[in-house]
Amino acid sequence: MRVFITGMGGELGTAVAQLVEDDPSFEAVAGADLFPPRRRLDRAEFHRIDPRxxxxxxxxxRAFAPTAxxxxxxxxxxxxxSPRAAVAxxxxxxxxxxxxxxxGGRLDRVVVRSGIEVYGRRxxxxxxxxxxxxxxPTSAFGHTMLHVEQVSREAGRRAGAAVTVLRFAPIVGPHVPSPLGRLLRLPAVPFSPLADPAFSVVHQHDVAAAFVAAMRQPFQGPLNVVGPGAVTASQAARLGGRAPVxxxxxxxxxxxxxxxxxGAPVPDHVQELLVRGRTADxxxxxxxxxxxxxxxxxxxVRQLYAWEPIDYLRSTAA
Structure with missing residues (x-):
């Protein structure tokens, strides 16, 4: 199996690449992203490319000719x-x-990142x-991911390849660049006192494991990937010793x-989560x-708060 990973440079992409390259049953692994991988990769071939x-x-x-x-x-x-660059x-x-x-002519399986934002919160x-x-979907990010799903399914139909769509809960945690994660780490966390609805998240290690499992066992259709349990925004704030507002x-x-x-901009899908909640089966x-x-x-959520901020060294030279 020849595996190509888009988004390899992020925390998630790097974790997936490490799992793939550690398995000798995969012939080759390569990937591309706007940013370089977060950790050392021994066997994977990385290309730094803006997706645009x-x-x-x-x-x-095309040169790599992936099967997955x-x-x-x-x-x-x-x-x-930024929101505009993210869509583009x-x-x-x-x-x-x-x-x-x-x-490339050899593709037989596709695994796609999506999210439970596609269900919307009408x-x-x-x-x-x-x-x-x-x-x-009732948010811009939800519409973006639904478009990704539709394009992927059409490509899979043309190739005769299985397309597994993994709909993740919001992915937060140490070192994961997440607008929800940044908001929850502020000294004061906003919440809706009219409902304070519950939401679920998923850990980056569970995300990586789901990608590799879906690659090994092709499945046609969507699968929700959500961490068990839920918290409300006010509960999350208290877990981290923050002030719920x-x-x-x-x-x-x-x-x-x-x-x-x-330093924690709030896109509409995150505000929607705080006001309407977000979970899935x-x-x-x-x-x-x-x-x-x-x-x-x-x-x-506890791990998110346990992540210590970086203390930058300062020069003592006069």
Missing amino acids: NRERMSAVI LLHLGVYEPYSRS RTAAGTAVALEAALA RGAPLHPDEEVPPA PVVGSGWQVARALARLA ASRVTEVLGIRMLHHTPDV
């Missing part, structure tokens, strides 16, 4: 890119990666949607402005892939 550079990205993937494409190149707004990089990278992998929507609930109505505009000034992934999430949501 269609010509170079296409040439690299792991598409982690889905950029969350205010994660590693995701759209361009998805299209070129799939077209180039198809052109009034009356199921609180714990399973994979049978039709996607109906009630916010209602137009006060969210003020809260978002203050968070931006503090993830029982099918265990049945299909035979894996269980090892990290519960409260534990993932």
Whole structure:
């Protein structure tokens, strides 16, 4: 199996690459991203490419001729890119990666990163949607990921390849660039006192394990990947010794402005999570892939707060 990983340079992509290259049954592994890998890779071949550079990205993937494409190149707004750049990089990278992998002529499986944001949080929507609930996104990031799913399914149909869509809960944790994670680490965390709805998250190690399991056992369709349990925003704040601050109505505009000034911009899908909650039924992934999430949501949140900030050394020279 020849595995190509988009988004290899991020925390998640690097973790997936390490799992793949440690398994000698995989013939070769390569990948590309805007940023270099976070850790040393011994066998994987990395190419530093902006996904919007269609010509170079296409040439690299075509030359590699993958049999498996792991598409982690889905950029969350205010994660590693501005909202506009995140949409552009995701759209361009998805299209070129799939077209180039198809052109290689050997593709037989695709695993795609998506998220439970695709279900949306309209009034009356199921609180714990399973994979049978039709996607109906109500945020920009949700629409972006639904587009990735649609493009991937069409490419898989043309190639006759199985396309597994992994719909993750928000991915937070130490070293993971996440707008939700940054917001929760602020000294004061906004929450909705009218409901204080629950949300679930997923640990980056469980994300990496799910990608590799889906590559080994091709499955046609979506699978929810969600950490067991849930917390509310006020509970999360207290777990980290932060001050939960009630916010209602137009006060969210003020809260978002203050968070931006503090270095934690709040995209609409994160505000939606705080106001409406976000969980999903993830029982099918265990049945299909035979894996269980090892990290519960409260534990993932605790790990987020246990991550110490970096203390930069200062020169003592006069």
